[in-house]
Amino acid sequence: MTDRTRRPSGADGGGGTRIGGGGGGGMRIGWGAGVWGAAVAAVLALLPPAVSSRLPDRLATHWSGSAPDGSMPLWAAALAPVAVWVLLLLGLFLAARRGGAPGRPWTAATLAVSGVFLAGAQVSIVRANLDRADWRDAASTGTGVLVTAVAALGAGALGWLAGRHGEPPAAVREAGAGPLLEIPEGERFVWLSRTTNRWLRLTGAVAALIAAVVVLVAAAGLTTAPPWALIAPFAVVALAASGCSSVQARVTETGLEVAFGPLGRPVRRWRAADIVSARAETRTPAQVGGWGYRIGGQGTTVMLRSGECLVVRPRTGPDFAVSVDDAERGAALLNTLSARRSA
Structure with missing residues (x-):
């Protein structure tokens, strides 16, 4: 399931601009x-x-x-x-x-x-x-x-x-309606979008359940020795699938933050000054080599669903793409921030 970001709002009572994301x-x-x-x-x-x-x-x-x-x-x-x-x-x-x-x-x-x-x-x-x-x-x-x-x-x-x-953060939950892409100097804002792949989450849950059942069987004394050869592979699959099952992209005044998994860990961050450009681009699993965290000729892609992706080109390293909705708005904000930092 994907959270769709809402239209940007105007300034709030505290002088901050809020660009909200999904229910x-x-x-x-x-x-x-x-x-x-x-x-x-x-x-x-x-x-x-x-x-x-x-x-x-x-x-x-x-x-x-x-x-x-x-x-x-x-x-x-x-x-x-x-x-x-x-x-x-x-x-x-x-x-x-x-x-x-x-x-x-x-x-x-x-x-x-x-x-x-x-x-x-x-x-x-x-x-x-x-x-x-x-x-x-x-x-x-x-x-x-x-x-x-x-x-x-x-x-x-x-x-x-x-x-x-x-x-979602309070600023996102309170987001209203009204188009706003260019942020005046001194205004505060946040753009947030999240994507979840149910099949990867289900795979992680099933693998974790199997590993837990095996641990419980061993704890109950039904085996002579802990079956680590069975526990370890399912535990690894559970961690890998769960970590790649959801992703959240967040743009603030400091730059871009991409958090992985249900606990939001690990996190990758780019400062606005370290981003050359950002764009929205349509990608499919076939183009990037499959689902999850993929590394290939197009750079790194976090592919959880086919379609719109936010793609950033950092000053050092390959391109990074993440499949989230409203990528065009997130890219526009990153480009505005990058231009300000470079001015």
Whole structure:
């Protein structure tokens, strides 16, 4: 999905010119939440049945200190956390529909913390009951719960950062209507455009899910040694595909900034004085050698969708192109800035 930049606005009360970019962040967040929700539900529901031959008929699910004091049938132990997870997702969905949902960063953090904690708790429960004849003989889950809590907090921090990155700056959200390309001296402005390739994002999510499931299986003691030969390739694919699945181009008084991935890292920057010229150009994956981050005879191209690209020619190094909408306006602003710096 692509965020289309809006028409430039006039000066605001603080004397700044705002050239705004796109809505649609809610759809990106919703799509990502759907993938995450399905992945967590699958882990919660499928892990106990996957090792049922090594588990007792009833699983210890509650502990008093280090001794288990409560149990559930295997089917209930698999479905109970799924029910909790689904209720949480429904609560966030209904809150969003009624306009009472928390901010996007907190929603993403809530989903990350809850999902990781529930999945980690399920792994700890399965591991404690593994190879036990009776649920009363289950091992303690103290260490597993502690590790899960730490991992959940870390996931929550990453979710919060991802949610913050998904929100356009306040100046962009307040952008109005009215054509304006030449910026008077002393005025402040920002141009922003973002593109997301759903297939690359889905590839990264699936690869990450496979790697996570393998890690969980190893953590539950179902293998004699960690299967790094399987984990490493899927982890690399997940990082590479996710890092190239979205891109955001931003033009300010200082120059051009291109951020990659859902967390906006890494970032490439060009000062306005270091840009010779900028232009809008139509490119296709066939011309640049495929999808993602491509290096070829036309320079470097970040190709997430066929069509309009913003192309900059720096004073040193090859051309750099990124497939974003409203590239002509971004190029015009960069050329204006470059001319000012060179004057």
